[in-house]
Amino acid sequence: MRPEEVSVFPVGEKNVAFGQYFVGQSYLNMLTTQGVAIGNVTFEPGCRNNWHIHHAKSGGGQILLCTAGRGYYQEWGQAPRELHPGDVVVIPPEVKHWHGAAPDSWFAHLAVEVPGEETSNQWLEAVSEEEYRNLK
Template sequence: MNTENLSVFPMGEKNEAYARYFVGQSYLNMLSTSGVVIGNVTFEPGCRNNWHIHRAAKGGGQILLCTAGRGWYQEWGKPAQKLGPGDVVNIPADVKHWHGAAKDSWFAHLAVEVPGDETANEWLEPVGAEEYGCLE
């Protein structure tokens, strides 16, 4: 896939700041850092983030606005769901989950941080290769 046409938003630089929380290479372009935080996250094929939880005392959570490619989203204890352009995922605060690209496709989404009180991300274990490898 031609990454120049992957999204209407620029892909950004390699996501070095959060690399330890990803399997594979991701890219990050922060579109907004005041008011509502919005990042354009691009995943190379096979890239996914670790299981994680968006903690909040009140409000919080995350919204994913899928813009390009094919990917996955999974909540702990539930089956993974396929994602593609135009899909929207509302992730409540305190829900363990992961998201990332399909094995054979680039994937991009806008990650919108829902404002809340005492918000923080809790990064957990990687998604296992066997678990991820079963997704089609």
């Protein structure tokens, strides 16, 4: 499968700006940065982002609208959740988590940044190979 066949939204360029926070290759196409930032994030098979936290004094967090392929979302201390097109993940602020593609599938989601006060992202350690290999 070619990247442009993954989603109805344009895949965009290789995600160089945030590449250090991913294991594997991802692509980013910011659909809008006005009002509410929405990015189409596409993951090659096996690609996932590091554990991270969306901080906010009030409001904030992130919503993932899954559009293509098969992926995973996991909160710290919880079991991973398998994701498919049409799934919605609401991530409250201050929750440590990661998301990305299944080992054998491309995956795409729209990442919606929930507006808030004093928002920031804290990027943490990579998801270990052992944790990732143990996904169903």
